[in-house]
Amino acid sequence: MEEIVCTGCYLLCDDSTIEVKDGSLRSLGLCRLGHAHLESAIEHATPKAFVRTDGKSNEIAIDDAIQQAADILLEGGSPLLIGWSQTSDEVIKEGLDMAARVKGFFDSMSSLGTSQAMRHEMHSLKLEADLEYVRNHGEFIIYWGTDPSESLHRHPSRFAVLPRGEKIPEGVESRTLGVVDVRQTETMKIANHRFIIPIGSDAELLETLAADITGTSKIDSDVLGIPATEVIGFSQRFQKSDCTAIFYGSGILNSGKHADNLAGIQKLVEAIRSIGKEAFAFPMFTEPNSMGVIKHVADVTSVPCSIDYSSGTGVHNSDVTALQKLVQGEHSTSLVVGDDVLAALPRPAAMALAKTRIIYIGTPNAICDRFAEISIHTPDQMLESGTTMERIDMVTVTLKGLTPPVGSKPTILEVITKLNAAIHDRGGVK
Amino acid sequence: MKLNPMEMYNLLPKTNCRQCEPKTCMAFATKLALGDVNPDDCPPLLEEGFEANLQKIRDLVAPMQSAAETGIKLDESKCTGCSNCVVACPVDVAAEPPTSEGKAAQVGTTVFWVENGISKIINLEKCRRFPPNRLNCRVCEQYCCTNAIEIW
Numbered sequence: 001m002e003e004i005v006c007t008g009c010y011l012l013c014d015d016s017t018i019e020v021k022d023g024s025l026r027s028l029g030l031c032r033l034g035h036a037h038l039e040s041a042i043e044h045a046t047p048k049a050f051v052r053t054d055g056k057s058n059e060i061a062i063d064d065a066i067q068q069a070a071d072i073l074l075e076g077g078s079p080l081l082i083g084w085s086q087t088s089d090e091v092i093k094e095g096l097d098m099a100a101r102v103k104g105f106f107d108s109m110s111s112l113g114t115s116q117a118m119r120h121e122m123h124s125l126k127l128e129a130d131l132e133y134v135r136n137h138g139e140f141i142i143y144w145g146t147d148p149s150e151s152l153h154r155h156p157s158r159f160a161v162l163p164r165g166e167k168i169p170e171g172v173e174s175r176t177l178g179v180v181d182v183r184q185t186e187t188m189k190i191a192n193h194r195f196i197i198p199i200g201s202d203a204e205l206l207e208t209l210a211a212d213i214t215g216t217s218k219i220d221s222d223v224l225g226i227p228a229t230e231v232i233g234f235s236q237r238f239q240k241s242d243c244t245a246i247f248y249g250s251g252i253l254n255s256g257k258h259a260d261n262l263a264g265i266q267k268l269v270e271a272i273r274s275i276g277k278e279a280f281a282f283p284m285f286t287e288p289n290s291m292g293v294i295k296h297v298a299d300v301t302s303v304p305c306s307i308d309y310s311s312g313t314g315v316h317n318s319d320v321t322a323l324q325k326l327v328q329g330e331h332s333t334s335l336v337v338g339d340d341v342l343a344a345l346p347r348p349a350a351m352a353l354a355k356t357r358i359i360y361i362g363t364p365n366a367i368c369d370r371f372a373e374i375s376i377h378t379p380d381q382m383l384e385s386g387t388t389m390e391r392i393d394m395v396t397v398t399l400k401g402l403t404p405p406v407g408s409k410p411t412i413l414e415v416i417t418k419l420n421a422a423i424h425d426r427g428g429v430k
Numbered sequence: 431m432k433l434n435p436m437e438m439y440n441l442l443p444k445t446n447c448r449q450c451e452p453k454t455c456m457a458f459a460t461k462l463a464l465g466d467v468n469p470d471d472c473p474p475l476l477e478e479g480f481e482a483n484l485q486k487i488r489d490l491v492a493p494m495q496s497a498a499e500t501g502i503k504l505d506e507s508k509c510t511g512c513s514n515c516v517v518a519c520p521v522d523v524a525a526e527p528p529t530s531e532g533k534a535a536q537v538g539t540t541v542f543w544v545e546n547g548i549s550k551i552i553n554l555e556k557c558r559r560f561p562p563n564r565l566n567c568r569v570c571e572q573y574c575c576t577n578a579i580e581i582w
Binding site for chain 2: 025163189
């Protein structure tokens with residue numbers, strides 16, 4: 001058995017082991033999602049390249065595909081370079097360099113949610129504790145608009161709810177769990193406080209709690225149809241706990257009221273801190289390296305969102321996002337890297353992307369793969385060793401891969417590096 | 431599904447014959463519902479006239495008897511491999527201390543470990559519910575979000 005880092009979700013679990021013997025895989029510690037991810041990665045570990053002409057896909061040499069991709073990217077005006085949040089830090093950095101060379105737009109799925117969360121002014125409150133701190137100190141854990149039981153299976157057992165820590169000697173017995181959502185979730189089963197609230201009412205509940213904690217407005221009647229006694233009990237738990245960790249997900253960010261909801265979380269954190277207790281808030285996302293994209297993009301423009309290199313210099317355009325430009329038909333060519341964005345983008349953006357000339361680099365069987373003019377299939381990042389990803393708390397995790405390597409060469413990093421070199425050889429976009 | 435002692439009691443002969451170890455029919459019904467005794471341990475129930483009741487009780491306790499000695503049933507189709515059972519189990523924490531910090535069980539000395547993405551019971555005899563301890567510990571069931579673990 002050898003150690004591996006799971007890239008199935010943003011937890012980047014590094015405590016699991018696997019064994020590949022006689023074509024069969026055995027894992028210990030990987031959740032169902034991680035094991036399925038690894039099975040798929042091993043099954044599709046052989047790199048291949050395809051070119052699609054007149055609707056027919058034909059296999060070609062990978063180096064030829066890279067050269068053709070370089071030509072297409074340089075022909076296509078200002079291309080959109082999108083994906084990235086499931087690739088390593090090294091691939092992201094190479095992608096940013098390439099975006100500058102082709103004077104394109106660099107964007108990722110992190111722009112939908114993660115970026116909004118990380119750009120919010122609440123980060124001036126210094127919310128960046130790491131998950132180990134939560135494990136060691138988190139006394140009151142809140143899942144708000146997120147259900148780890150569905151997509152981040154090991155979140156409660158590894159960091160937030162069940163494990164023991166320095167100030168949490170009895171593990172789950174020393175913690176309290178609260179779950180707030182618009183529907184019944186599986187995680188509610190193990191929660192001490194559970195609230196099902198009307199859609200769009202998150203900000204109201206957050207502000208009510210903040211006001212009660214600071215004493216500016218005490219709860220004296222039902223809130224959102226929830227009995228006052230239950231909400232008061234919830235509020236009192238915030239006041240009694242020495243350290244509160246709020247994990248918020250797409251229910252907060254993609255409900256159409258993300259600004260109000262994030263402001264509500266900020267008020268709640270401020271209220272808890274105003275009474276001398278610790279409080280932190282963390283976004284919950286499933287993509288393994290959303291934070292890698294945020295980190296490296298912020299290094300260029302200081303704004304963790306899409307970057308416009310069309311003028312030759314990387315800038316963040318706050319008026320028009322890359323996706324809006326895509327919908328407006330301003331991109332005729334797209335490079336999709338390591339992420340099946342067609343499966344995740346809002347419909348108008350997905351429809352617009354499908355109409356561009358797509359170059360896809362990543363694991364096979366993606367929807368993007370079916371629409372791509374050039375497809376280069378590379379082994380999954382989980383099989384790579386030495387490259388890095390950023391966990392949601394910005395802790396850098398080095399991928400371990402397998403020994404001997406199961407994935408054959410070239411890796412996604414080698415393909416992107418060669419493509420960047422081919423563009424460089426052609427002089428980039430003048 | 432848990433068995434209701436009153437339902438069991440209503441199906442017993444209710445003679446309080448004191449031929450069984452619990453001595454009274456109510457105590458026998460309670461132990462029947464917990465899986466501590468078998469229907470065949472009640473001599474009057476085996477007598478003529480109680481065939482239908484005996485069969486009904488056997489049908490009710492049959493799933494529990496399939497749950498082995500501890501009464502734990504693990505439905506792999508519902509399991510997400512979240513490791514909640516591994517980290518919550520007091521035996522696991524003692525057997526492999528890193529699991530107390532949320533780490534994956536690796537050594538093979540725990541009651542549960544997660545293999546191929548699914549929780550598996552690998553040392554049933556270490557469970558605190560296993561004879562002779564027979565403690566009424568239910569933490570694995572309590573913290574299983576998907577109800578993959580059920581204790582009869």
